[in-house]
Amino acid sequence: MVEGVKGNVLIVEDDAQLRDEVLVPGLKACGFNAWGVGSATELYRSIVVERFRLVVLDITLPDEDGFELVGHLRALSDIGIVVLSEIDSTAHRVRGLIEGADVYLTKPVDVDVLAASLHSLSRRVGNAAAMELASTGWRLEASGWRLVAPGGVAIALSLPERLLLNRLTASMPEPTTRSVLLEELSTVVPGFDPARLEMLIHRLRQKVARKAKATLPLIAVRGVGYTLALD
Template identity: 45%
Template structure:
């Protein structure tokens, strides 16, 4: 379940977009989201890491309030993954108060660590302080758009899935394996695709297919796209589930 309220029309600049990743529905919907909204943030929330990754494919998120205990992925793992793909601000919330837990959160890439039950005013001030530093990172990247992840819906598969076109119109010719993986992901239209399903699409004999080959293929595809377009391919690893990717394409590519 998500909750998203757009910024008011009279705002000079849009307020920071905060995503609350917390699996406790009452805490998320009845306490955290309303409180942050009252403090002037644009807020959105979900219970699973998969929902966060899906949101980040189509929306810019400035900061995340991250619970450690999630149903589909450890919060520290989420923080580490986010650090590899963005400069998003990360505030970890956890019921653990021991020093090692705090160190683990910070080592995973969190900017701040706040214990539960969290003081809502402290959380809001922490996010506001963090937001003051985030724009400088974003502006520093504007002259070099190749460092900024591209919006997934503006990527496009053409020529039957053999050519991947970036939002800025740069093309990458795909190999047979890359074409198979990208079209399989694209046909799911933003839903995670398991590694097993991708392996079955790639090989008739799934038992002889080394899963590490798939991971290496994804890694090389990301590097290839970045090298050829200067843009980051928004093909996201969903821990414990597989991969997530969405793009535009003609009916011959995206037909089920």
């Protein structure tokens, strides 16, 4: 996808008519390189195959809480986020901004106002590819037994953690399916219970947060598996 005059914009909106007949063509007419998806699942998939620096996000998606999705995106990048909501309440607006949204707009949205908001955000994020998370400074040591956080803190890994991160690193930037991860773990760790995969990932995230005071950029790609972004 060729980068537009004012940057790539991903529109995450499950109302296909609004997305494809109003928002996408309207933003293209304003000079943005816009395209749309209809769910959080498609957003996660887009993260690993496209480069975008601005996102317009419907807060009421069918497969994930929009506020949590905003928080997830903000924890991992400096991407510009505009939230769209049918609810015009102070509580919702405050929550959206606290989670990490830059702008909160209510529906029906005026495309000119949306374009102006995105234009302002595009100046803030500059020319950076917001989802290029390799710039976060994480790295896995050559031995594979220690994960080094951006601040230089080295975290010792258990055998299952090492296998998990090595497999995810080898697959970057593509996501690794859950079945591939389970096959890797089951082959090397005798008696590994498939039900333990999510717990392994959860505990690894907690371990990293506790020791490095940082969020590990290990992303769950819904319907696919997991992806990782390290230097």
